[in-house]
Amino acid sequence: MPLPAALFRPVRAGNAFEETVERLVQAVRLGVVPPGERLPAERELATRLGVSRVTLREAIRSLRDAGYVESRRGRYGGTFVNASLPVARPGRPVEAAGLLDALTLRAVLETGAAECAAGRALGPAERRNLRARLAECSAASLEDYRRKDSRLHLAIAEATGSASLTAALADVRMRVNELLDRIPLLPPNLAHSNDQHELVVGRILDGDPDGARRAVSEHLAGTAALLRGFLS
Structure with a gap:
């Protein structure tokens, strides 16, 4: 899967976890990785974002807990974007x-x-x-x-x-x-x-x-x- 260079550029070291979450959520919300599709392999993502696989896994775990992705096991497993994404909590739209x-x-x-x-x-x-x-x-x-x-x-x-x-x-x-x-x-x-x-x-x-x-x-x-x- 081709990854947009601007979205998956290396993150800064000081806030690696937070910026990794930001990039992944943006990829999901912008449809770069559509609902039902699998995220690229951890090795590729970690390399493109310039983070450790530990940091990447923490970020993916946080997105899973927040309802953005799910993990599947087996030969065709991996991290998949959920078909239904979380909606913002009630309130005025954020401009x-x-x-x-x-x-x-x-x-x-x-x-x-x-x-x-x-x-x-x-x-x-x-x-x-x-x-x-x-x-x-x-x-x-x-x-x-x-x-x-x-x-x-x-x-x-x-x-x-x-x-x-x-x-x-x-x-x-x-x-x-x-x-x-x-x-x-x-x-x-x-x-x-x-x-x-x-x-x-x-x-x-x-x-x-x-x-x-x-x-x-x-x-x-x-x-x-x-x-x-x-x-x-």
């Missing part, structure tokens, strides 16, 4: 311009907030709050993850000392959460996000503004990849 607007605003606010927080001399209470919110997010169940994740990101904004920035970030987080609620929770992504949260908070507590900004940018890019994949 490409609106999605881009929300992701752009979030990126500007959250990277700036992390950079600002890392550049301040944080007091003991602020440092304890960041560590506590990080621990809560890391230990959160699937059902409670969105709320704990939001609370951690707001705690970073609060660490800037700017009430206006915190309010603006809360507003954009509401917009992003409405989008996130329309896509499945993927455990590999949550584990990756928790690792990235550790890095972000560590950079802030170490007083590393540039490092904090880069860490948040990488973190947000993974979420953006999933939203684009499932909603675009």
Whole structure:
């Protein structure tokens, strides 16, 4: 099966799982691999996407759990696109311009907030709050993850000392959460996000503004990849 080069180009190393999911979901939703058809072999996909077969299998497992594909055993087995694909959860249709607007605003606010927080001399209470919110997010169940994740990101904004920035970030987080609620929770992504949260908070507590900004940018890019994949 010929694969479009633009869709199956190598993914970036920093968010390999999330971008692999994005590419596969796009291939399914755009009909590159039609319903009932088999995905290319793992070896070919992994090579084209530039990821390990472990990462590819995690991505395929997530799509299977979300109802996009099914695995069949036997001589003619493999991973097949389901005849009926999941529909978006009830709500207004997601327009490409609106999605881009929300992701752009979030990126500007959250990277700036992390950079600002890392550049301040944080007091003991602020440092304890960041560590506590990080621990809560890391230990959160699937059902409670969105709320704990939001609370951690707001705690970073609060660490800037700017009430206006915190309010603006809360507003954009509401917009992003409405989008996130329309896509499945993927455990590999949550584990990756928790690792990235550790890095972000560590950079802030170490007083590393540039490092904090880069860490948040990488973190947000993974979420953006999933939203684009499932909603675009």
